[in-house]
Amino acid sequence: MEKYSPYMTFTKEEWAKLRFNTPMTLTKEEINELQGVNEQLSMAVVSNVYLPLTRLINLYITASQQLHTVSDTFLGKNTSKVPYIIGLAGSVAAGKSTAARIIQALLSKWPNHPKVEIITTDGYLYPNAVLESKGLMNKKGFPESYNTKALVDCLAKLKSGAKEVRVPVYSHLQYDILPGQYKIINKPDIVIVEGINVLQTPKLEGNTLPSIFVSDFFDLSIYVDANETDLLRWYVERFKKLRGTAFNDPNSYFKRYANLSDEEAVKTATSIWNNINQINLKKNIEPTKNRADIILKKELDHEITTINLRKL
Template identity: 40%
Template sequence: MADQVNASRADGVGALAERLAALRANGDRRIIGLTGSVASGKTTLARQVSESLEPGHSVETVSTDGFLFPNAILQERGLIMRKGFPETFDRAGFVDALVNVRRGAADFPAHSHEIYDIDPALMRTVRLPDILILEGLGFQPPTRPDRTDGEPDVLVYLDAAEEDLEFWYVERFVGFWNAARTDPKSFYAQWLHMPEPELRAFAKTVWDGVNLPNLRDHIRPLKDHADIVVRKDRAHTVEISEDRTA
């Protein structure tokens, strides 16, 4: 059974990689936006697709979390509890980076989950590869039919059931909390005093109060504008459910 699940998962990743490679071969569609809910597995899918595309293509993956405003700015604007909502992203910086990378190279800032803030030490310069995968939040509905240099050439939406997303979010929160036991600088160290059942209940309130409204109001509407929709189930099996690139 495990082999069947792994094969199905690989088939879905492989199908997406093949589709992106075909789009690259048939035109200059090389910048891919990958979005979906918090905790849907965007980073993992981006890595798996990248591994499937290599060594035939040069591939870079970048998280859009780097374009979140630093916590100090979010605090000043009263937006810290809305982190991840559209207004918490540096949209101008995002557009500039895409425009510049198309010209050859651009600096991409990075966000650390451990400190829950932008970490200047993680900034990196990305030179335009065959395929660049931008994964995360902060995307807007693409311009049609001709897209600007400041937006992805292809938008992929990673879809999943709300109950699965909540489960994955809570498990991820607990994982960061456990890791904080050996890292006192971790953002999650502030909750080490909680017993695990209390922590899980707290993580669920964060999901219900922040991430679920963001999903319903701002993230999921992008599914209707996506070029490709990928569906993921609780077992992390993925498949292309819609392809509007033909």
């Protein structure tokens, strides 16, 4: 980072030392179940990167809980504790979902916050029928393709201490919202909000900006960063692998891609990247990187090599 950067920068070796005596609470088998389609997560990466990260998050959460107790003492009341909310952003193919699952699994092992939930912003995409009527199917994942108001309402309910919050369910197989289906979030200790758009600043509505936007509800934000050449390679590799799995399902929205040759798959995936994902990355996602409290920089085989931590 630059000399006068708001971040402290750590190599993976320096960061690993900050684990101290935090115990490894996941088995190799559990880690294998948590990794993504195109990622090979090693025990070393979890031990040296994610354990120190979740140790730091636990310290932040403990401090937040202590502040809650102090506030109750000052007010002379016993108020309900609200969830600690973590935003997790990054490009398509960066490995956000895997990072969210690993962080969730590790944080849930700590005794002071065992209930950790993940909300993916995919659930707040407009249904395909709405996107088609608005001419936005080729901009799925762009800010305008999300029902941001509904996501903000969800986070507002969580931060107000609502006992139960319903989250829409998105099917990657059907590439659409599942009508009438919801995930129930019930009094969580921690909520991880994962999605490409979570750190994006609001767009003008008429001549005014919305007064509240998604990241206002975050207690901590993380950005999973990578070079575009690596992101494209990971995207193409994942696309090729999905031909033999999800794309092969007769109910898959992408079944037309199941029988593509390697050459055709590379050409198709690269075209999708160049015409949709790259534009979204450059215009809407990458500019939000320096709004994050923590930046995890990946290289080559999804290895996290640098960690940037915002100074307090």
